[in-house]
Amino acid sequence: xxxxxxxxxxASIDLFAEEGFWNTPTTRIAKHxxxxxxxxxxxxxxxxxxxxxxxxxxxxxxxxxxxxxWPMDASIREQLEHMWYRYLDFAFKYPERYALKQQLRLSExxxxxxxxxxxxxxxxxxxxxNQAVSNGLLIEIPIEYFGLLMQSQVEAAIAYAQLLELxxxxxxxxxxxxxxxxxxxxxxxxxVQSSAQ
Numbered sequence: 001x002x003x004x005x006x007x008x009x010x011a012s013i014d015l016f017a018e019e020g021f022w023n024t025p026t027t028r029i030a031k032h033x034x035x036x037x038x039x040x041x042x043x044x045x046x047x048x049x050x051x052x053x054x055x056x057x058x059x060x061x062x063x064x065x066x067x068x069x070w071p072m073d074a075s076i077r078e079q080l081e082h083m084w085y086r087y088l089d090f091a092f093k094y095p096e097r098y099a100l101k102q103q104l105r106l107s108e109x110x111x112x113x114x115x116x117x118x119x120x121x122x123x124x125x126x127x128x129x130n131q132a133v134s135n136g137l138l139i140e141i142p143i144e145y146f147g148l149l150m151q152s153q154v155e156a157a158i159a160y161a162q163l164l165e166l167x168x169x170x171x172x173x174x175x176x177x178x179x180x181x182x183x184x185x186x187x188x189x190x191x192v193q194s195s196a197q
Contacts, residue, residue, distance in 0.1 A: 005043045007033040012054050017096040021051055021109065051104065052114040058101040063121055065090045076132045077183065083125075084154060084179045091158045092171075102155075138186050146186065153182045 011033035015024045026047050030037040044050040066086045071078055091098040104110055129146055132138040138146075157178035160166075166174050 002043075004033075004035050004039055007035060008040050008043060008050070009054060009057050012050055013058070013097065013100060016054065016104075017100045021054075021100075021104065021107075026050070048109070048111065051109050052111050055101070055104045055110050056114060056117060058097055058104070059118055059121060061094075061097065062087075062090055062101060076128060076135065076137055079128060080132075080183070081179050084182065085175055087154050088158055088161070088175050088178075092161070095162075098158075136188050139188050141186075149186060150182065153178065153185070 008029065012021075012024075012029050015029055015032055026040055027037055029050070030040045033040070040050065044053055066083055068086065069082070071082050074082070125147070126143050129138065129143055133140045157175065160178075161171055161174055
């Protein structure tokens with residue numbers, strides 16, 4: 001990635017997080033990045049193209065963070081737990097970038113093409129879920145529903161930790177408890193019943 005392209009992306013992230021992506025003109029972004037407005041359009045074509053690029057940049061950073069230290073040979077539960085911990089860790093280490101990623105995800109400003117690229121990036125989660133269902137570990141529901149369940153519960157865990165300003169051991173205990181709540185909500189009932197007997 002060229003230095004100027006990186007400068008524009010970082011300037012956009014700064015200003016979008018501070019002022020909102022709908023309120024920030026490209027001229028201000030270019031000035032903040034120390035480049036000409038023409039340079040911005042050469043790289044991204046339009047403000048819409050820039051918004052797509054910012055979203056994909058944040059998603060790639062998030063994905064890299066999630067996969068760092070991925071326990072390849074661990075159980076499916078341990079892999080999901082790793083993903084859960086790393087997801088929350090990203091939100092706490094990079095709160096502005098996480099918040100902007102979420103705002104863009106919920107907006108209608110991310111193009112359909114970028115959404116398709118995002119789905120391809122997250123294909124490993126689909127594979128993990130399908131494997132877990134095949135092994136009788138998780139309940140069989142539409143993958144979209146599973147994704148929404150995980151998304152809503154992880155965001156609730158983040159919001160609660162931020163509300164109480166949890167840190168250190170209290171934060172770790174909260175993350176562990178929140179994952180246990182999620183796991184119990186999606187694991188196969190047959191396995192739950194047999195383990196209780």
